Amino acid sequence: MEAARPVLGTGRVADYIPALAAADPAAFGLALATVDGEVHGVGAWEQPFSIQSISKLFTLSLALAVGGDELWQRVGREPSGSPFNSLVQLETEHGIPRNPFINAGAVVVTDRLHSLTGDARAAVRDFLRAESGNPLLDSDSVVAASEAEHGHRNAALAHFIASYGNLENPVATVLQHYYDHCALTASCRDLALAGLFLARHGLRADGSRLLTRSEAKRINAVLLTCGTYDAAGQFAYRVGLPGKSGVGGGVLAVVPGRGTLCAWGPALDPAGNSVGAVAALDAFTTATGWSVF
Amino acid sequence: MEAARPVLGTGRVADYIPALAAADPAAFGLALATVDGEVHGVGAWEQPFSIQSISKLFTLSLALAVGGDELWQRVGREPSGSPFNSLVQLETEHGIPRNPFINAGAVVVTDRLHSLTGDARAAVRDFLRAESGNPLLDSDSVVAASEAEHGHRNAALAHFIASYGNLENPVATVLQHYYDHCALTASCRDLALAGLFLARHGLRADGSRLLTRSEAKRINAVLLTCGTYDAAGQFAYRVGLPGKSGVGGGVLAVVPGRGTLCAWGPALDPAGNSVGAVAALDAFTTATGWSVF
Amino acid sequence: MEAARPVLGTGRVADYIPALAAADPAAFGLALATVDGEVHGVGAWEQPFSIQSISKLFTLSLALAVGGDELWQRVGREPSGSPFNSLVQLETEHGIPRNPFINAGAVVVTDRLHSLTGDARAAVRDFLRAESGNPLLDSDSVVAASEAEHGHRNAALAHFIASYGNLENPVATVLQHYYDHCALTASCRDLALAGLFLARHGLRADGSRLLTRSEAKRINAVLLTCGTYDAAGQFAYRVGLPGKSGVGGGVLAVVPGRGTLCAWGPALDPAGNSVGAVAALDAFTTATGWSVF
Amino acid sequence: MEAARPVLGTGRVADYIPALAAADPAAFGLALATVDGEVHGVGAWEQPFSIQSISKLFTLSLALAVGGDELWQRVGREPSGSPFNSLVQLETEHGIPRNPFINAGAVVVTDRLHSLTGDARAAVRDFLRAESGNPLLDSDSVVAASEAEHGHRNAALAHFIASYGNLENPVATVLQHYYDHCALTASCRDLALAGLFLARHGLRADGSRLLTRSEAKRINAVLLTCGTYDAAGQFAYRVGLPGKSGVGGGVLAVVPGRGTLCAWGPALDPAGNSVGAVAALDAFTTATGWSVF
Secondary structure, rough: OOOOHHHHHOEEEEEOOOOHHHOOOOOOOEEEOOOOOOOEEEEEOOEEEEEEEHHHHHHHHHHHHHHHHHHHHHOOOOOOOOOOOOHOOOOOOOOOOOOOHHHHHHHEEEEEEHHHHHHHHHHHHHHHHHHHOOOOOEEEEHHHHHHOOOOOOHHHHHHHHHOOOOOOOOOHHHHHHHHHHEEEOOHHHHHHHHHHHHHHEEOOOOOOOHHHOHHHHHHHHHHHHHOHHHHHHHHHHHOOEEEOEEOOOEEEEEEEOOOOEEEEOOOOOOOOEEHHHHHHHHHHHHOOOOOOO | OOOOHHHHOOOEEOOOOOOHHOOOOOOOEEEEEEOOOOEEEOOOOOOOOOOHEEEEEEEEHHHHOOOOOOOHOOOOOOOOOOOOOOOHHHHHHHOOOOOOHHHHHHHHHHHHHHHHHHHHHHHHHHHHHHOOOOOOOOOHHHHHHHHHOOHHHHHHHHHEEEEEEEEOOOOOOOOHHHHHOOOOOHHHHHHHHHHHHHHOOOOOOOOOOOOOOOHHHHHHHHHHHHHHHHHHHHHHHHHOOEEEEEEEEEEEEEOOOOOEHHHHHHHEEOOOOOOHHHEEEEEEHHHOOOOOO | OOHHHOOOOOOOOOOOHHHOOOOOOOOOOEEEEOOOOOOHHHHHHHEEEOOHHHHHHHHHHHHHHHHHHHHHOOOOOOOOOOOOOOOOHHHHOOOOOOOOOHHHHHHHHOOOOOOOOHOOOHHHHHHHHHHHHHOOEEHHHHHHHHHHHHOOHHHHHHHHHHHOOOOOOHHHHHHHHHHHHEEEEEEEHEEEEEHHHHHOOOOOOOOOOOOHHHHHHHHHHHHHHOOOHHHHHHHHHHHHOOEEEEOEEEEEEEEEOOOOEEEOEEEEEOOEEEHHHHHHHHHHHHHHHOOOO | OOOOOHHOOEEEEOOOOOOHHHOOOOOOOEEEEOOOOOEEEOOOOOEEEEEEHHHHHHHHHHHHHHHHHHHHOOOOOOOOOOOOOOOOHHHHHOOOOOOOOHHHHHHHHHHHHHHHOOOOOHHHHHHHHHOOOOOOOEEHHHHHHHHOOOOOOHHHHHHHHOOOOOOOOOHHHHHHHHHHHHHHHOOOOHHHOHHHHHOOOOOOOOEEOOHHHHHHHHHHHHHHHHEEEEEEEHHHHHHHOOOEOOOOEEEEEEEOEEEEEOOOEOOOOOOOOOOHHHHHHHHHHHOOOOOOO
């Protein structure tokens, strides 16, 4: 937390929707969960925030757990080298999003999860509740409505994907579930616990298996190469862990075999990653040697 | 090796220069070196081949070891999401190559190493000789001349970079050293040994320190996100290790804290990575659990 | 017509909506209208067809006539160098479409005309009726509905433009009027007459002034440089006249000071221009020397 | 000239080479030549300046006159929609430059003219001398040398084209002739006379035929759609004539059947076109109605 302090508030809080713009740029929290289920924290580690794109990690994991590798015929696994909401690559690559963590990719994954489960919104929410042990964890309907209202670009992405025949459900339905995922509200504590299955090589909190060891490894690989928008190389360089960020200011990182870290600070760098959270994770991994490299 | 057999020869040997086109598409070798300096192999693991872009890993490590982080003002660390010899991103990003492992980036790194040492060619060759213990390791002048003769695209890259003021030495000089690096001839054994400093967190074969622990970690991160052209996501997904490939058919992968693997098979997939070498590394890491994730 | 015969049917009828796919690839018509209001024709010159993008010419002229040059702050005048429904340039240029004749540009022009007149659909239809003297000229509601149903890409364009704040009316409203324009049904005769104001330097059929001489000249310039998708250079080279094509197979060309030509043949080349209509215009202008150059 | 006065000096003189940077931003000249060979002028209309890209018009005309339409297999005719020295489109379109007036295209045309005549430099210079009646017209060797010295980007373009097999002569040879063309020094008077063959539908000053009527028409079409870099649409809109500009500040425009206009003012707009020359041509064509539309 000391490491994050100097940079807190130096970035810019996401302001494309009013609900996010109200966040305190100087807020900060950090939680550390270990594979045995223990969790510790500093700062505002129990304060709920909007998880935004961190939800993409759970949507992907559930879609793979339920439906398997067929997903990869509809979405790629390569870093995008472009901003997270770019349409350019989508056009070049004929409606196949580059990876599941850019918005276009997450829309496709949400569509698939919805087809597989009948209710993508509930699938992700229920999983987060179960893993975090927080039965009150839910979507913020004000945030979701605000996303939809200011969501012309995501609507453009979804229609564009649909124009290539890469959506199974109606655009409006998919977007609604997508926005509900982004609007989930959780704390660093909740998210650190919810992400532990990736540190446990696929095992859930109750010991049941969500993913095979190989699948868990592979999701970690996609996180490391694609999890932090077009700053994945920078994040790998500084932090050296698989991780997923959200414009709500959260970053969830995985230390395979050991545990998870979730840091939060609403002020963002130009690539959309939390300035404070990345600095804290950088300092923590440098100090502890917790890195995959 | 059994894992690689079914796919050997299913790709296409690099044929842009005659010297490479002559390689046997069914050839295969694999070497495993451990951090204590032991090395084992199967197949043609002691047969020299053209290391090509694997040289970029050594050029980068030496430029950082000698000159430090200033290099990153002249070259980025993000995956390119484009073919390895693309000029598009170079133009968009005003002459700053996306990362040190695309051709444009390696030209800049070679330029810097040449400014730092006075002889980029000798610096890389001598390092490989010392680490591999093979005093005969050298560039193949026929291959280097052939590269230069068919090198209009690399000349275009270099002139383009120079037009942005991002080269210190004359274009012709930089290209000559660049081609000599690519034309270095080494075996799986040589390369596995030469790459061990990255598994040893920065320590050379003689125990001296080339890089700090943090620097070694960071090079591994760049390798994982950018080391295999625009298939870095795919390689991370399948193999889960930092690695660097070359169109000569070699792939050198690092298992931090444990050792290195170097596989070789001249037939390439469309992204320019060895079909056989990647299959062998995939099988090996799946069987042994040697992965960073 | 003899010139067009050899190529009739060599292209491919637009098939993205069923209503267009049913057109006879061998159909052909050509009308010639002179500035004094006379009109002659050969072949199926009185057979109505779907005017599609030819409507963009009328939407633009009316938006400029009613609202003046302010339009050019929301849409450019440069050739696109990209397919007519590309999103790439829209992104690069921050929601300002390159010109009024690509789909994105026409959506913006429709939006403006709707704001200016309160009913963009009626404005264009009534103008065409008045100039052609055909009171029955109307939109084909089946075609309009079919466009909307298969219009994910146009919906993507419109939402994307809206995301940059470059739409004043709701996306759904603008698209509805846009589709109704495209679904207007008219014959070569009707269109040749309706376009005469551009040959008459701005004067309508009844002698009243729609545009100043300078405005008419300028619309002709935009037609010549941008009127035939990404084949504008090719059309200028072969035909040498300002012109606008539609995927219904029509092409309307202007001979300033002299008259208009409208040719029709449903089979299209890969750029979306009628094979037969362009061949006929090429032959006609070569034979008569009717060219602006 | 009065029309140009307010804007003279408001742009920026080309400064990529010292020889051009020394030009007086407030200088201005305008010449008007009629098809019967008369020429009139105002301001510094007899002062020689560096014709730069205006040479591309003559290179193209001669390559077509000598070698015919085969040229179009090696270079396109579409507007580029990108800056004149962009490499992006060259990559997308596999080494076929978009049109003969971007630098890449002019390099290919120079290569072809050199193959056809044995001396591209002499061919263009001698043609300009003959048509202008100015036997002293020549290249400025200081400018040519300066272009070569600062020509990394053009060298990149040429090597890139060569990498696709689209050059017949050595890169160094082609560039030398290309730079000599650009370094030709001529006055508004000289250029207006030298361009008259395009106003005379292909006839030279001595009455002999350089191009067929159809070829002359077609070159005018390419000029109008592609002659002023990525501002061709804007130039067509304002001036309404085929024209070619150069970064030396000259613009040569053709009024088919009537004559030519050559204006000069060294200060450039951001697209590389002379601010004063374009303003003067705009005012002249508006006042006289000399426009092709």
